[in-house]
Amino acid sequence: MSAANARWRQKLHLEPPQGWMNDPNGLCFYKGSCHVYFQYSPMGARGEPPRGWGHFTSPDLLRWTFTGMALQPDIPEDRNGAYSGSAIERDGLLHLFYTGNVKEAGDYDYILRGRGANVIRVTTADGVEMSPKEVLLRNSDYPAFCSCHVRDPKVWEEDGVFRMILGARTVDSRGCALLYTSDDLTHWQYDRCLSLPDTGYMWECPDLFTLGDTAYLSVSPQGVPAETYRFQNVYSCGYFRMDGDTPTQYMEWDCGFDFYAPQTFLAPDGRRLLIGWMGIGDIPYANPTVPLGWQHCLTLPREVKQGSDGVLLQSPVRELDALREDALPLQNGTYSLPFDLCAQADRDFRLSLEGVQMQFADGVFTLRFTDDAVGCGRTVRRAKLPQCRSIRVIADTSSLEIYLDGGRTVLSMRWYPAATQTALCAESLTGSLYPLCGMQIDY
Numbered sequence: 001m002s003a004a005n006a007r008w009r010q011k012l013h014l015e016p017p018q019g020w021m022n023d024p025n026g027l028c029f030y031k032g033s034c035h036v037y038f039q040y041s042p043m044g045a046r047g048e049p050p051r052g053w054g055h056f057t058s059p060d061l062l063r064w065t066f067t068g069m070a071l072q073p074d075i076p077e078d079r080n081g082a083y084s085g086s087a088i089e090r091d092g093l094l095h096l097f098y099t100g101n102v103k104e105a106g107d108y109d110y111i112l113r114g115r116g117a118n119v120i121r122v123t124t125a126d127g128v129e130m131s132p133k134e135v136l137l138r139n140s141d142y143p144a145f146c147s148c149h150v151r152d153p154k155v156w157e158e159d160g161v162f163r164m165i166l167g168a169r170t171v172d173s174r175g176c177a178l179l180y181t182s183d184d185l186t187h188w189q190y191d192r193c194l195s196l197p198d199t200g201y202m203w204e205c206p207d208l209f210t211l212g213d214t215a216y217l218s219v220s221p222q223g224v225p226a227e228t229y230r231f232q233n234v235y236s237c238g239y240f241r242m243d244g245d246t247p248t249q250y251m252e253w254d255c256g257f258d259f260y261a262p263q264t265f266l267a268p269d270g271r272r273l274l275i276g277w278m279g280i281g282d283i284p285y286a287n288p289t290v291p292l293g294w295q296h297c298l299t300l301p302r303e304v305k306q307g308s309d310g311v312l313l314q315s316p317v318r319e320l321d322a323l324r325e326d327a328l329p330l331q332n333g334t335y336s337l338p339f340d341l342c343a344q345a346d347r348d349f350r351l352s353l354e355g356v357q358m359q360f361a362d363g364v365f366t367l368r369f370t371d372d373a374v375g376c377g378r379t380v381r382r383a384k385l386p387q388c389r390s391i392r393v394i395a396d397t398s399s400l401e402i403y404l405d406g407g408r409t410v411l412s413m414r415w416y417p418a419a420t421q422t423a424l425c426a427e428s429l430t431g432s433l434y435p436l437c438g439m440q441i442d443y
Contacts, residue, residue: 007420008289008398011338011438012320013278014056014064015297016040020047021054023152023205023261024275024298026087029268030094034058035127036275037070037096038298039084045295049073051081053098057127061301061319063440067128077102077118077135084152084205086263088162088185093123095185097164099151100135112171115148119166121185137188142178145170145193150178152205154263155185164188167203167219175203175221196247200224200236205261208242211272211306215242218253220261229364229384234282235260241310251311256367256402256411257285257378264304272304273317278399278412285377288416289398299412300394300401313407316394324434332425335433337417341393341424343431349388350427353395354417358402360388365404367411374415383409391429394436395422 015021019042026037040054041047053071058064071082078100085098100118108114119137122130142150149169156163164180176195180188194208200221207218217240224236230252237260240247253262254276262276279287279296287295301317320340330343343351348361355374359366365383369375385405392403397420402411424433 010396012396013297017443018293021296023084027265028087045290086154097153117150165206167206169202173201175200177206257413259412315407323436327432330431338396338436340434343429352425354422
């Protein structure tokens with residue numbers, strides 16, 4: 001492996017051995033292991049076809065094994081891609097649901113005509129070997145107000161009933177989510193539609209879950225206008241608190257440069273966990289690993305908790321604490337990657353790493369790339385906070401995850417420092433820096 005190749009290979013974040021990675025799929029614990037499927041194009045770092053599902057598995061969220069391609073697009077109903085979906089265990093088998101994408105040849109807009117969106121199921125007893133495919137829903141099974149864009153089934157069981165939520169775009173270009181129910185995971189009936197005006201033209205990767213007594217709807221809406229302090233990426237990603245069937249108070253999951261398509265799932269101990277794609281489609285910036293043969297990664301697994309005001313708080317799963325070496329007092333200097341920085345502030349503060357400046361001042365957190373060789377086209381992101389009394393930064397060899405004020409605000413992004421060490425400068429911060437051992441990731 002060349003020096004440049006090794007420099008940006010990460011120690012903490014799951015990324016493909018080669019090719020293109022995007023949305024996490026089928027996240028679950030099954031037969032004592034965590035299974036992380038993901039959108040995968042092994043033939044090229046720009047997402048060249050075929051696009052199916054790759055697969056990692058782990059006994060403890062620290063030791064990971066890549067098993068290769070789990071799903072290939074190999075039937076007429078998924079011939080243009082085995083797209084995103086989810087997993088649920090039933091009767092000792094893992095059931096995987098995904099969207100089979102079809103693009104007909106011809107002069108079509110592929111919005112109102114020319115695209116097939118099929119919900120397909122497979123089962124597996126070991127997470128790797130798959131059963132024959134079964135098509136459960138086709139375009140004709142969706143409401144007449146939907147365009148051809150219906151995808152990303154998330155399936156769960158609630159009150160003895162199986163439920164499925166699908167992201168959709170209406171014929172008049174409004175984003176929405178479709179709810180279906182089933183008694184047997186095979187026969188599905190349309191139930192109702194969830195939507196909110198003026199929140200994008202397409203809702204991707206929906207996820208409906210409950211924390212405490214509150215239901216939350218997570219979506220990745222396309223077409224939300226950018227603002228100075230919110231929705232700064234080309235595509236947004238956030239969640240609604242639900243009031244009955246009405247989504248309310250849209251909040252961003254993550255306001256960094258690289259975050260999209262998260263999916264939540266339950267740990268065996270009941271924790272609600274989340275993993276997102278540390279990337280976005282159609283970005284105006286770059287990733288220099290493309291010439292090296294691979295692109296993109298997933299976020300660290302995060303625990304999601306409900307704040308006292310209903311806002312969702314995110315933090316890296318506690319299993320990652322086992323990677324910490326002895327704490328060092330936070331002070332200016334040069335540190336090897338990766339590390340976990342945990343600091344507190346009682347006033348405005350600054351923190352700099354190679355090519356990146358972070359500052360909280362006058363109620364605004366600003367992250368700015370000062371070196372384009374490190375940011376590769378990434379510039380500035382801002383977030384308004386009523387206060388910011390803590391900052392946690394997990395710095396990998398080519399990723400940053402920043403958790404502000406106990407995970408109330410999170411920023412995830414790629415960065416590409418020149419070496420596996422970085423200079424650090426902190427002002428008005430006190431705390432500790434933990435050097436981190438890398439996870440074991442076997443390809």
